[in-house]
Amino acid sequence: MEICRQDDALQISDLDPFLAELLRQIPQSASPDGAPAAEARLFSRPSAEKEICAEWKSYVEPELRRLFRAASETVADDLAQLNGNEKSLSNCTLHIPIQHADAWLNTLNQARLVIAAKYNFSDDELNDHDRSPIGSRRDLGLFQVNFYGFLQEFILREIGG
Amino acid sequence: MITFFMSAVSAVQLEKGSTSTVEAPAREKETRGEEELDVPWQVVVHNDPVNLMSYVTMVFQRVFGYPREKAELHMLEVHHKGRSILWSGVREPAEFYVQQLHGYLLLATLEKVV
Numbered sequence: 001m002e003i004c005r006q007d008d009a010l011q012i013s014d015l016d017p018f019l020a021e022l023l024r025q026i027p028q029s030a031s032p033d034g035a036p037a038a039e040a041r042l043f044s045r046p047s048a049e050k051e052i053c054a055e056w057k058s059y060v061e062p063e064l065r066r067l068f069r070a071a072s073e074t075v076a077d078d079l080a081q082l083n084g085n086e087k088s089l090s091n092c093t094l095h096i097p098i099q100h101a102d103a104w105l106n107t108l109n110q111a112r113l114v115i116a117a118k119y120n121f122s123d124d125e126l127n128d129h130d131r132s133p134i135g136s137r138r139d140l141g142l143f144q145v146n147f148y149g150f151l152q153e154f155i156l157r158e159i160g161g
Numbered sequence: 162m163i164t165f166f167m168s169a170v171s172a173v174q175l176e177k178g179s180t181s182t183v184e185a186p187a188r189e190k191e192t193r194g195e196e197e198l199d200v201p202w203q204v205v206v207h208n209d210p211v212n213l214m215s216y217v218t219m220v221f222q223r224v225f226g227y228p229r230e231k232a233e234l235h236m237l238e239v240h241h242k243g244r245s246i247l248w249s250g251v252r253e254p255a256e257f258y259v260q261q262l263h264g265y266l267l268l269a270t271l272e273k274v275v
Contacts, residue, residue, distance in 0.1 A: 042266065043263075044263070044268055045270070046256075046259050046260075046263065046269070046270055046271055047259075047270055047271040047272065048270070048272070049271070049273075052256075052271060060260050060263070063260075064263060064264060067264055105216070106265070106266070109212065109216065109265075109266045110266065112211050113209075113211050113212075113266060116211045123210045126210050126211065127210075145211070149213055152213055152215075152216060153213060153215060156213075156215050156216060156219055157215075160219065
């Protein structure tokens with residue numbers, strides 16, 4: 001896999017099927033549905049004050065849900081470029097318009113937080129970047145967290161100039 | 162994103178009887194007294210080992226307009242001490258900052274200064 005900046009887009013090329021599948025899974029990985037710990041992390045309490053929390057639940061949380069959903073939909077639309085390319089992924093290039101960079105950063109962060117909350121990774125696990133091989137669904141989750149973090153780092157570097 | 166948050170904040174401000182020129186709906190009772198408004202509040206960001214250090218730094222720069230060096234100092238304080246006070250002042254701007262930080266998925270809280 002190669003990743004680079006090309007004019008007003010970020011390009012991911014030479015995708016192998018495994019990494020392409022992990023990319024495809026970003027939107028669904030970002031969903032906290034059915035995982036209370038992940039839901040609690042994405043929509044954490046803003047204060048110890050009950051009044052603030054009640055107002056937040058009514059006015060702010062619905063807006064946050066809309067924001068996160070919109071970002072995830074933008075990423076899903078970009079990832080549609082990978083559909084139907086299973087047999088020729090080495091020739092497939094994913095173009096991410098630079099104006100979608102914030103949506104990608106947000107959705108990648110949602111996905112990393114949701115996966116980490118679902119598996120309750122320890123600090124040691126999260127800092128173990130050389131862990132291999134992938135022998136379980138938990139290992140795969142940790143790999144996803146690190147892979148999505150790598151993509152975030154690249155996007156941050158590019159938009160930061 | 163700014164537009165989005167401004168709409169969320171204006172909804173909250175109308176509920177609290179701000180001085181906006183938009184006519185507020187009839188109110189049954191005051192929700193907050195003057196004394197309470199004077200209590201200083203602080204915006205606190207808490208450590209989360211999942212969020213990248215570079216991402217947290219970028220968020221501090223964007224939300225608070227801090228230069229990179231100051232944003233990094235706060236990020237490192239969060240990382241090493243578990244929390245950092247990013248801003249102190251009256252409640253409504255503090256709420257606005259916390260909303261923005263949650264939009265970036267940071268663990269942020271609004272606390273009364275004791």
